[in-house]
Amino acid sequence: MSPPEHFAVEYAINPWMDTTAPVDTELAVKQWEGLRETLTRLGHTVHVLRPEIGLPDMVYAANGAFSVDGVVYGARFRYPQRMAEAAAHKRFYAELGWKYTTPVETNEGEGDFTYLPSYLGGVVLAGHGFRTEVAAHSEAQEALGRPVISLRLVDPRFYHLDVALAPLDDSNITYYPGAFSESTQAVLRQLFPDAVIADEEDALAFGLNLVSDGRNVVLNTEATALAAKLRSAGYVPVPVELTELKKGGGSVKCCVAELRP
Numbered sequence: 217m218s219p220p221e222h223f224a225v226e227y228a229i230n231p232w233m234d235t236t237a238p239v240d241t242e243l244a245v246k247q248w249e250g251l252r253e254t255l256t257r258l259g260h261t262v263h264v265l266r267p268e269i270g271l272p273d274m275v276y277a278a279n280g281a282f283s284v285d286g287v288v289y290g291a292r293f294r295y296p297q298r299m300a301e302a303a304a305h306k307r308f309y310a311e312l313g314w315k316y317t318t319p320v321e322t323n324e325g326e327g328d329f330t331y332l333p334s335y336l337g338g339v340v341l342a343g344h345g346f347r348t349e350v351a352a353h354s355e356a357q358e359a360l361g362r363p364v365i366s367l368r369l370v371d372p373r374f375y376h377l378d379v380a381l382a383p384l385d386d387s388n389i390t391y392y393p394g395a396f397s398e399s400t401q402a403v404l405r406q407l408f409p410d411a412v413i414a415d416e417e418d419a420l421a422f423g424l425n426l427v428s429d430g431r432n433v434v435l436n437t438e439a440t441a442l443a444a445k446l447r448s449a450g451y452v453p454v455p456v457e458l459t460e461l462k463k464g465g466g467s468v469k470c471c472v473a474e475l476r477p
C-alpha cells in the first residue's frame with residue numbers, strides 16, 4: 217500500500233475523475249490509514265511504498281504489478297501520467313528478491329489480473345478492453361506459468377477488472393455481469409456457477425473493489441446491498457470508508473497490491 221500523501225485529481229483518465237471537484241488530501245490519508253489498520257487488525261502484514269511527488273495516483277498500488285508464487289509480472293501503464301509508478305514497484309520486489317518480468321505489453325497489474333489458487337490448481341483471471349492489452353494476458357501466462365482466462369470489459373465506468381469482479385476465497389468470485397461482453401458473461405456463468413452476483417448499484421458503489429481473505433471481506437462502506445449479499449453467502453463484510461479515493465476512480469482493492477509469496 218502507498219499512502220495518498222500526494223493524492224489529487226489533476227488529470228482525468230477514467231469517467232470517475234473530475235478535475236474540477238475538490239479533493240481533501242488529509243481526509244484521504246486518514247481514510248487510507250483506516251484501511252491499513254483494518255487489514256492489520258485482521259492479521260495481515262502491510263508493507264508501505266513511499267509515495268512520490270508528481271504521482272497522484274500512486275495510492276492505487278494494485279496497478280503496479282501482479283505476483284503469483286513469488287514471481288512478478290510487472291506493469292506497463294496505459295497513460296503517461298502513471299508510467300513512472302512501475303519502477304517504484306519493481307524496486308520493492310527486487311528488495312524482496314522475487315523474480316520480476318518486465319512487460320512489453322501494456323497492463324495495469326492487479327487492476328486487471330487476479331488469481332484463484334485453488335481453482336483447477338491455480339488460475340489467473342484477466343481483464344481487457346480499456347487498460348490492459350489482451351496480448352498482455354499471454355505474456356503473463358508465459359511469465360507466471362499459470363493458465364490465464366481472458367475476460368472482456370465493455371462498460372467504461374468499470375475500466376479495470378478489479379471494479380467489476382473479485383475473488384471471495386481461493387476458488388469463488390463475485391462479479392457484475394453487465395461490466396462484461398455477452399460472451400464473457402457466458403464464460404463466467406460456465407466457470408463460476410456459484411458466484412455471488414452483484415448488480416449495477418453494487419458495482420457503482422465500488423463494492424466489487426474488495427479484498428477478501430476467504431472469510432473477511434473488506435469493502436467500501438457505501439456498498440451496503442453487496443455487504444448483505446455477502447453476509448447471506450457466509451462471508452463477513454468489513455466496511456471501510458474511502459470516499460475521497462473514489463474521486464480518483466478507486467476503492468479498497470485499488471489501494472492494495474496483494475503479495476503472493
Ligand code: ARG
Binds near residue numbers: 233278376379465467
Ligand atoms: N485514477 C486511477 C486510474 O485511472 C485509478 C486506478 C484505480 N485502480 C484500480 N486498481 N482499479 O488509473
